[in-house]
Amino acid sequence: SAVISQKPSRDICQRGTSLTIQCQVDSQVTMMFWYRQQPGQSLTLIATANQGSEATYESGFVIDKFPISRPNLTFSTLTVSNMSPEDSSIYLCSVELLSSYNEQFFGPGTRLTVL
Amino acid sequence: QKEVEQDPGPLSVPEGAIVSLNCTYSNSAFQYFMWYRQYSRKGPELLMYTYSSGNKEDGRFTAQVDKSSKYISLFIRDSQPSDSATYLCAMSLSGNTGKLIFGQGTTLQVKP
Numbered sequence: 001s002a003v004i005s006q007k008p009s010r011d012i013c014q015r016g017t018s019l020t021i022q023c024q025v026d027s028q029v030t031m032m033f034w035y036r037q038q039p040g041q042s043l044t045l046i047a048t049a050n051q052g053s054e055a056t057y058e059s060g061f062v063i064d065k066f067p068i069s070r071p072n073l074t075f076s077t078l079t080v081s082n083m084s085p086e087d088s089s090i091y092l093c094s095v096e097l098l099s100s101y102n103e104q105f106f107g108p109g110t111r112l113t114v115l
Numbered sequence: 116q117k118e119v120e121q122d123p124g125p126l127s128v129p130e131g132a133i134v135s136l137n138c139t140y141s142n143s144a145f146q147y148f149m150w151y152r153q154y155s156r157k158g159p160e161l162l163m164y165t166y167s168s169g170n171k172e173d174g175r176f177t178a179q180v181d182k183s184s185k186y187i188s189l190f191i192r193d194s195q196p197s198d199s200a201t202y203l204c205a206m207s208l209s210g211n212t213g214k215l216i217f218g219q220g221t222t223l224q225v226k227p
Binding site for chain 2: 001004106109
């Protein structure tokens, strides 16, 4: 596996503001993803973070709301923009390692509360 | 109808019991099946990974996939209080690397 870190681990934000979440991996990765886990719900894929190009978003998620960057192979950011209380959730990054095809490993998550 | 159905529980068992966790799914194209364990306020941890049908055993854990019934199971033998967590099944399509479809998760409590 790998060590996957996320910053911040939690935050409380005011509506209308934006928060950027960072994900850093200590191993060579092939793919990076961002998921959302709403209270009492399962994990839902937001997008695939592509290195050096625009992220690939899933149905229901748009770049204006969730801009994603991936400047290198082991680092990515997710921004939650113009937040509302409905954005209160846990945001998780996951990775596929070079050494483990199709197995995804998750970071610890960022717990976001929007007031 | 959700693509992956999982009973959220909670499931409470005494220490030492055999635990059976299950998921059903609707898309017959799923080829990769996983079980994750998630402790409170932590990220999901990959427990078991299987490709197509069959069984896979790892210590006290056994994963079974029955593609004909679109049904997957995770068995935990000699359950311990440290097994108390939420167990999430996940699956993906063949050749569609990346997108995992998760079940809702089953909360398990193992009582000493």
